[in-house]
Amino acid sequence: MKIFSEVIGNIHADKNLATKIDGYDIEYLHLDQWTAQKSRFIVTGDKGTQCAVALKRNHQLIEGDILEIDNDNRRALVAAIELNPxxxxxxxxxxxxxxxxxxxxxxxxxxxxxxxxxxxxxxxxxxxxxxxxxxxxxxxxxxxxxxxxxxxxxxxxxxxxxxxxxxxxxxxxxxxxxxxxxxxxxxxxxxxxxxxxxxxxxxxxxxxxxxxxxxxxx
Incomplete structure (x- = not known):
């Protein structure tokens, strides 16, 4: 199980990061809006990677947050929040x-x-x-x-x-x-x-x- 305590950046806010991982194999952590409000939880990515998220208190993931970039294998782990209307x-x-x-x-x-x-x-x-x-x-x-x-x-x-x-x-x-x-x-x-x-x-x-x-x- 991989443990993540920090966010690298956000693909919606940082165009350089978005460009950097363009063409990478993206694994998404699909979260409902209420789970994403928690600072600590366990989730499995859509390609099978089990992740333990342990952010600082009062911090939470938002849509497009990047948790991992593996440049050697051209892979990235990105949060995908199921947002309400x-x-x-x-x-x-x-x-x-x-x-x-x-x-x-x-x-x-x-x-x-x-x-x-x-x-x-x-x-x-x-x-x-x-x-x-x-x-x-x-x-x-x-x-x-x-x-x-x-x-x-x-x-x-x-x-x-x-x-x-x-x-x-x-x-x-x-x-x-x-x-x-x-x-x-x-x-x-x-x-x-x-x-x-x-x-x-x-x-x-x-x-x-x-x-x-x-x-x-x-």
Whole structure:
């Protein structure tokens, strides 16, 4: 059994490494999103290599992390995370508005997201939110607020990875297994959702470069 305590690099973040192992025989460690959040576990690669991963505390593998490069045999060991879909909020339309309208729209969106305690990563004019609750709940929240100029869609996690830095990938896909504090009254026939949330003012907090919205009672 091979033991790994460090990550060499990431094929999505380091183009030189990606080029270096291009054409190598890649063995992938297929992990579900929750296993990947652990710092210690045992996994067998798709070509039979049994690996013990023992990273430093509070460290975790992300999609594309390289654990081993064998240049002599032109082989590499790479983590492949089965990522959950992502809720993508698009703000590109509000760029056309005046400054005051942009500020108002962003505050309204921050309030909507913060009220649900949804973690979020902001990249350019897009806000990436992991699926912490059912899609119908997230859609209902956005439709209820109906913020002008703000659109949304659901995308596969693997599709948004190329647009994110490693710390943003961790913020987006790490630690999303906890239950949401969403409070939604969905009046759509056949849908009943009433998880308790907290009304207040949404304040963005930055964690390792990403932005997570929380609400504070006054």
């Amino acid at each position: 992502v809720f993508v909020i698009d703000l590109s339309e509000i760029e056309k508005l005046d400054k005051l309208q942009i500020i108002q729209t962003c505050i309204e969106l921050g309030h909507a997201i913060g009220n649900q305690h949804w973690p979020a990563v902001i990249k350019g004019t897009k806000v990436y939110v992991p699926l912490t609750v059912d899609r119908k709940v997230m859609k209902s929240v956005m439709d209820t607020h109906a913020i002008p100029g703000v659109t949304y869609s659901f995308e596969e996690g693997s599709a948004v990875i190329p647009y994110l830095a490693p710390h943003e990938i961790r913020n987006l896909f790490g630690g999303t297994s906890q239950e949401s504090h969403a409070h939604v009254h969905d009046h759509t026939p056949g849908i009943t959702t009433d998880a308790h949330g907290h009304d207040g003012h949404a304040v963005p907090h930055s964690h390792d470069g990403g932005h997570t919205f929380h609400t504070h009672e006054h």
